[in-house]
Amino acid sequence: MRIGTVLGFRRGTQGSGGVTCAFVSRRLQSPKGEFEFLRRLLPQLPRGREMVVGPGHDAARVRVWGGEWLLTVDAQTEGVHFRLPWLSLPTLGRRSFRVAASDISAMGGTPRFALVDCGVPRDVSLDAVYKMELSLMREAAAWGATIVGGNLHRAQELSISITVVGDAPKRRLDRGGARPGDLVLVSGPLGDSALAVHLLSRGKECPPALLRRWQLPPRRDELGRRLAQRGFATAMIDLSDGLAQDLSHICVESSVGAEVFASKIPLSRPYRRYSGGDLSFALAGGEDYELLFTAPPKRLEAICKAASAVGCEVHVVGHVVRGRGVVVRDAAGKEIDLRTAGFDHFARR
Amino acid sequence: MRIGTVLGFRRGTQGSGGVTCAFVSRRLQSPKGEFEFLRRLLPQLPRGREMVVGPGHDAARVRVWGGEWLLTVDAQTEGVHFRLPWLSLPTLGRRSFRVAASDISAMGGTPRFALVDCGVPRDVSLDAVYKMELSLMREAAAWGATIVGGNLHRAQELSISITVVGDAPKRRLDRGGARPGDLVLVSGPLGDSALAVHLLSRGKECPPALLRRWQLPPRRDELGRRLAQRGFATAMIDLSDGLAQDLSHICVESSVGAEVFASKIPLSRPYRRYSGGDLSFALAGGEDYELLFTAPPKRLEAICKAASAVGCEVHVVGHVVRGRGVVVRDAAGKEIDLRTAGFDHFARR
Structure with a gap:
């Protein structure tokens, strides 16, 4: 789960929820800090004509060439979102994609492309990372999506940040349409x-x-x-x-x-x-x-x-x-x- | 600079170059490890009809609705790509966007949308992160791009991973067209x-x-x-x-x-x-x-x-x-x- 927040599209989805609090600083997690952060940041976000759905939803919805796309980013970080003994690296790859792609599902969309940025600590071998990336790639393919870009760098803890680009459904569906009686x-x-x-x-x-x-x-x-x-x-x-x-x-x-x-x-x-x-x-x-x-x-x-x-x-x-x-x-x-x-x-x- | 590599689109751009070696593990940086990693991974990458430019270039070029987009991701991590005394956080925000967007420039494209995933250590205040994000947002706006999504989470070191989505130029330009005599x-x-x-x-x-x-x-x-x-x-x-x-x-x-x-x-x-x-x-x-x-x-x-x-x-x-x-x-x-x-x-x- 994401503990932080959100530029733009995750007001409130992130942050105060979750179960991995034990090893996360309370400062970033405190609703006060988070809401204050968002209260200040969100009004600054420009919302051009091409932005169909703005802050407060699972993914951004943008209009390009008469079609519409969904864009979202999510990360899994060791010690924050998971602990290594709890899952194998190939499973972590699959989990990371599913968690990120879930935001596209929540907007009724279809994941099409994904980009993966991965931070690798010294004690994790490239072979293990290879197996994780391969598993992630296959998970994406099972959803009909292609990994089209990536980056790998040294870091103190293992982390995977995934951006997913999806087709938007023709009918717009987000958080804003609930009516009394539903x-x-x-x-x-x-x-x-x-x-x-x-x-x-x-x-x-x-x-x-x-x-x-x-x-x-x-x-x-x-x-x-x-x-x-x-x-x-x-x-x-x-x-x-x-x-x-x-x-x-x-x-x-x-x-x-x-x-x-x-x-x-x-x-x-x-x-x-x-x-x-x-x-x-x-x-x-x-x-x-x-x-x-x-x-x-x-x-x-x-x-x-x-x-x-x-x-x-x-x-x-x-x-x-x-x-x-x-x-x-x-x-x-x-x-x-x-x-x-x-x-x-x-x-x- | 990126020390690692590349899924898909960065074969060789990443990894062995750079000046921040002093505080980066040699294992991930060693050309042998990196090239071996890529040698194994690249053939596994699916290349569907919608992928116009594949592995070996600065950004992915994909075809959607008759138009073409460029997609790239890049990260800046404390202790790997920068040290905090070297720049203010607002400047780090601007730098991160410029570094990531440079891959779009290198393909002749125009950045349109960006998503930002940020890992924040305990000793960095949300106020400082706010200023960094704001500066990044303004830098993106100066390029004509909009930050449409983001994520913020606790991490051991400060890191910013930026995905940039850009318009592709009509004429395809990448690394593959040099001719003797040029x-x-x-x-x-x-x-x-x-x-x-x-x-x-x-x-x-x-x-x-x-x-x-x-x-x-x-x-x-x-x-x-x-x-x-x-x-x-x-x-x-x-x-x-x-x-x-x-x-x-x-x-x-x-x-x-x-x-x-x-x-x-x-x-x-x-x-x-x-x-x-x-x-x-x-x-x-x-x-x-x-x-x-x-x-x-x-x-x-x-x-x-x-x-x-x-x-x-x-x-x-x-x-x-x-x-x-x-x-x-x-x-x-x-x-x-x-x-x-x-x-x-x-x-x-």
Whole structure:
């Protein structure tokens, strides 16, 4: 997950969410520092005619030669986004591409080209880097994208920064279209990834099914494309920072509020078994890379069919309301305060 | 300068050149390791129909919607490409953009969009990063480009990775078109930047004029565009790794050889004064970011006029010959062996 922020297109997606806080300075992560940074920087960003979608979305949408492209950049850094014992370098290559490409999926686009900048510490061999790059290249090819450029340099920790250029769908889909009455949906079970990192970073047993979810986030490009092309979804974002926070970005950009029902959040069997009933990883953990989107109730059947056709499930977890902010309710309808109900390990970051 | 290499589009531009060797591991820099890495990786790169220019050039050239784009990525990392006492953070922002955009200039293109990934260590404040990003943004705007995306994350050393997307010129211009009989030209004095780093890294006095050349590489986008659009140049590259090495890339891609006359290499007054007669910085130092190009002799007058119109000089430093490799000759016409004649501090890297 990204801990920082965002020039331009990631207002709020980055920063305060995530589970790898233990080894990240609080200074950069503190919402105050981040929001202050963005409050000052965003108004300075020029927004020319060719920029169709500006600050506050997963990727930039730019117009060129009558067509439109999506552009995004994301990085994975050792000690911040991952620890080397948690995955092989080839898997890191694949993970890095999936995480970066997820922003294109969240805009309903199709990754076409990617560029990779890689920082390599002294104790990592070129052979290992070669295998990582090859694996990344194959992952990109599986998505229909080509690695067209790269750079490799010495650094103190291993890092991979990936820029992805994608085709934009004809219908514009971003965070700004949610309307009161819309349903709030997610494309798969939440929390596995955050729970895996929680267990691993504390040296506890982590079942392979959870670890795999963190290592290789799901591909949701095909679902994203269908939701965009057919006009099913009204707003969309990828779940990188946790349901509560990412939904709040949709709410801010759409000028609406939302209610989420904790009991409706889809959870995997290993999550139920290893979380000890703690919902916080599913609600605020981050790094799920599922799609979070809103849609009118009348579209639900068509959406379920579209999801089923591409081999994934969708789950209604709440609805959009007038007003502001995200409210999470328990089974009795009572509001859950994310800052007190077992969510301390996230809120304090 | 980039010490590593290259996925795809930088075969040989990166890696073995440069002046910041003192604080870079030799393992990644060793030509053997790098060339072996590339020898294995490049054949794996898919080259679809949309890829017009592939491995071995400054930027990728891809075809989309009947138009063509240039894509490149480059990074500046603390302790590898720069040291913080050598420049302010706002200047680092400008420098980073210029270095990355230089690859677009070298293909005759125009930077249009850029994405910035920034790694920030604990001891750098968000305020300082803000000023750096703002400066970078303004530099991009001065080139006619817009920063459309970014990412900020914690890291052990300060690093900026910039992806630049540019319009490609209609006439294709890259490293592969040099022909025997062509002149070899450069767009300005060489060696200042490398000499500055040499002096700084040894704690010696460095005159501001030399330091400034390193801090802010020249803009050659307008010259590059004219050379490409009018079909004046037959091959072009930006001087990031030193005249000898970058010219050898043109020779390899064009299947030709070249002769360079050391006495014809343009040198600045501060270079003459502070180099102690050592030509190695001008010949093999790197980070000049001037254009190096080849052109038929009959185009010389028109080229001089075009350069003059955009406020820069061009200098003939040699010519293209049949055969292979780059030969550098002294005033008496005798071949200079770059590995022995005072070039040890480069050759050993």
